Amino acid sequence: MGKRWGMWGLAAGLIVTAPLMAVQFLVQRLVGLPFAPFDLFDWLARVLPGNVITAGIDAIVGVIGGLDLGQTSSTAKTIERLMALGLFAAIGSAAGAILFAALATRRARRGWQAGLGLGLILGVLLLLVSASLGLPEITPLLGALWVLGSLAAWGLALGWLYDRLAAPEAARPVLRPASESAPAGMASNEQAVAASTLSRRQFLVQVGGAAAVITVSGAGLGMLLSERQRAAVTVAAALTGGQDLPPGLPNAADPLIPAPGTRLEYTPLAEHYRIDINLVSPRVSEQTWVLTIDGLVDHPLALTLDDLRGNYPAIDQYVTLACISNPVGGDLIGTTRWTGVSLQRVLADAGIHDGAGYLLIRSADGFYETLALDLVRADERIMLCYAWDGQPLTVDHGFPLRIYIPDRYGMKQPKWITEIHVSADYEDGYWVERGWDAVAQMRTTAVIDTVAAQALVDAGGQLRVPVGGIAHAGARGISKVEVQVDNGEWQAARLRAPLSETTWVIWRYDWPFAEGQHTFAVRAYDGDGIVQDDTQRGPRPSGATGIHGRSATLVAPADQTG
Ligand SMILES: Nc1nc2c(c(=O)[nH]1)N[C@H]1C(S)=C(S)[C@@H](COP(=O)(O)O)O[C@H]1N2
Ligand SMILES: [Mo]
Numbered sequence: 001m002g003k004r005w006g007m008w009g010l011a012a013g014l015i016v017t018a019p020l021m022a023v024q025f026l027v028q029r030l031v032g033l034p035f036a037p038f039d040l041f042d043w044l045a046r047v048l049p050g051n052v053i054t055a056g057i058d059a060i061v062g063v064i065g066g067l068d069l070g071q072t073s074s075t076a077k078t079i080e081r082l083m084a085l086g087l088f089a090a091i092g093s094a095a096g097a098i099l100f101a102a103l104a105t106r107r108a109r110r111g112w113q114a115g116l117g118l119g120l121i122l123g124v125l126l127l128l129v130s131a132s133l134g135l136p137e138i139t140p141l142l143g144a145l146w147v148l149g150s151l152a153a154w155g156l157a158l159g160w161l162y163d164r165l166a167a168p169e170a171a172r173p174v175l176r177p178a179s180e181s182a183p184a185g186m187a188s189n190e191q192a193v194a195a196s197t198l199s200r201r202q203f204l205v206q207v208g209g210a211a212a213v214i215t216v217s218g219a220g221l222g223m224l225l226s227e228r229q230r231a232a233v234t235v236a237a238a239l240t241g242g243q244d245l246p247p248g249l250p251n252a253a254d255p256l257i258p259a260p261g262t263r264l265e266y267t268p269l270a271e272h273y274r275i276d277i278n279l280v281s282p283r284v285s286e287q288t289w290v291l292t293i294d295g296l297v298d299h300p301l302a303l304t305l306d307d308l309r310g311n312y313p314a315i316d317q318y319v320t321l322a323c324i325s326n327p328v329g330g331d332l333i334g335t336t337r338w339t340g341v342s343l344q345r346v347l348a349d350a351g352i353h354d355g356a357g358y359l360l361i362r363s364a365d366g367f368y369e370t371l372a373l374d375l376v377r378a379d380e381r382i383m384l385c386y387a388w389d390g391q392p393l394t395v396d397h398g399f400p401l402r403i404y405i406p407d408r409y410g411m412k413q414p415k416w417i418t419e420i421h422v423s424a425d426y427e428d429g430y431w432v433e434r435g436w437d438a439v440a441q442m443r444t445t446a447v448i449d450t451v452a453a454q455a456l457v458d459a460g461g462q463l464r465v466p467v468g469g470i471a472h473a474g475a476r477g478i479s480k481v482e483v484q485v486d487n488g489e490w491q492a493a494r495l496r497a498p499l500s501e502t503t504w505v506i507w508r509y510d511w512p513f514a515e516g517q518h519t520f521a522v523r524a525y526d527g528d529g530i531v532q533d534d535t536q537r538g539p540r541p542s543g544a545t546g547i548h549g550r551s552a553t554l555v556a557p558a559d560q561t562g
Contacts (some may be wrong), residue, residue, distance in 0.1 A: 018211055019215045030225065034147055037088035041084035118268070122155070127147045161204075209289060284418075296355060315342070319500070321334060325539045339386065367416075446532065447469045450467065484523075
């Protein structure tokens with residue numbers, strides 16, 4: 001009895017959970033109220049043990065790389081979103097199964113009351129989850145009511161379904177319009193009965209159909225809205241950055257032209273990778289946001305964005321940011337112009353006490369990292385940044401404020417900063433606590449972006465194949481890049497002047513053409529002349545190392561078609 005009702009409950013749970021998700025999604029797109037499936041997933045990512053999360057991320061990055069699913073960071077977000085939706089749907093179905101089984105074993109009557117109770121309990125739990133991530137700043141009360149109300153409606157619908165299914169057949173209404181007439185020739189009495197009774201299965205199929213309509217239209221409308229918002233961002237990017245390099249780059253006069261197929265030296269903002277612990281980026285309002293600087297200071301500060309922009313000189317730096325999870329040759333790396341203020345200057349205004357040793361930096365999404373004051377004193381390039389590529393930071397990239405720390409992977413550099421607490425004691429940061437390197441110094445790495453087999457050049461009668469890519473060694477700079485073909489001698493590549501001493505360097509090597517299949521490998525030396533680590537090592541725990549290689553089949557130009 002209980003078991004069979006468990007199956008009905010599983011189906012009913014899915015039937016009410018799917019439209020709940022769709023409607024919540026649509027409302028989130030429209031007015032920014034919480035979307036429970038994503039909030040739940042984001043919350044789980046924070047509370048589950050670090051090694052579980054890390055294994056999960058590794059698996060996702062591995063699958064994306066292995067199946068060649070496109071840009072790692074955006075594909076990973078899509079996979080995580082699908083996981084979040086699947087998880088929520090599974091929980092909803094399971095809740096339905098449990099409720100139905102419990103009601104059936106106790107032969108309970110008013111299922112709707114139990115359903116409402118269950119909805120309210122789950123609503124309160126999800127409300128706590130959403131609240132721990134931060135309810136929408138403008139309408140926290142509305143956000144709370146929405147989470148509670150929509151879950152209550154969900155529970156009510158679930159309980160109502162039970163009541164209908166458990167009731168005698170005659171009590172199950174047909175969801176067909178009343179005007180639709182029954183086949184001619186039926187006695188009016190029969191007709192009434194036929195029109196008003198349905199088997200459980202038929203009934204559930206009808207309700208399921210209605211639920212599917214709501215789900216598809218809600219989700220579709222929501223996706224349409226997302227597409228619109230994305231398009232607006234892309235248009236803005238096209239107007240300001242576009243596909244070509246922006247004018248006025250500091251190395252514009254360098255004569256070295258990148259090998260065709262080399263990535264853009266200055267990453268268009270819309271293409272910059274994004275990595276963080278959120279499916280929903282924290283939306284911080286400029287009106288209420290302040291940066292708090294407190295702890296071991298003479299003058300605790302509460303700085304607005306205008307304070308930061310107005311009271312300190314603006315500094316521009318070209319920066320290459322990379323994620324420590326980037327595999328050798330991966331796409332979790334990008335270069336743009338960061339604008340902000342010197343952290344040394346801001347701290348000077350706060351007056352740091354003698355006993356202070358560390359800055360505990362906290363963010364609106366609950367992320368945190370620790371920065372040693374010794375490092376801040378030694379590196380005047382460390383800055384608090386409010387603009388990228390000449391525009392305010394986008395929501396996804398940390399609006400209103402993020403930090404730049406040269407030579408460190410992204411995991412050490414919080415976005416959406418709200419607080420800097422000056423402390424005597426060191427504390428592990430978010431990813432350090434989860435097993436990643438506490439220093440996270442950027443590794444020396446080189447990548448072959450292209451073997452331009454279709455763009456051979458004729459250099460004084462000698463055909464050559466342009467080979468090219470990037471090399472990067474954090475803030476240490478690149479002194480040399482070498483290419484090896486078919487395991488032969490390492491040959492020096494030409495280097496383009498970088499955008500700054502901390503950005504990646506574009507290299508190019510024109511290899512004397514020879515037909516057939518060839519393998520190409522590349523290695524870089526940092527600014528101190530130290531060659532990169534050639535051990536093949538994955539990202540965990542301190543950044544990937546190893547030689548990047550590529551093979552290409554070269555065909556003589558006369559034989560090339562097209
Ligand atoms: N508040 C916050 N800051 C964060 C993170 C985060 O999850 N939350 N992720 C970090 C990591 S791991 C990286 S690689 C960089 C990525 O910055 P981007 O998304 O702007 O490229 O942000 C860093 N700062
Ligand atoms: Mo990262």
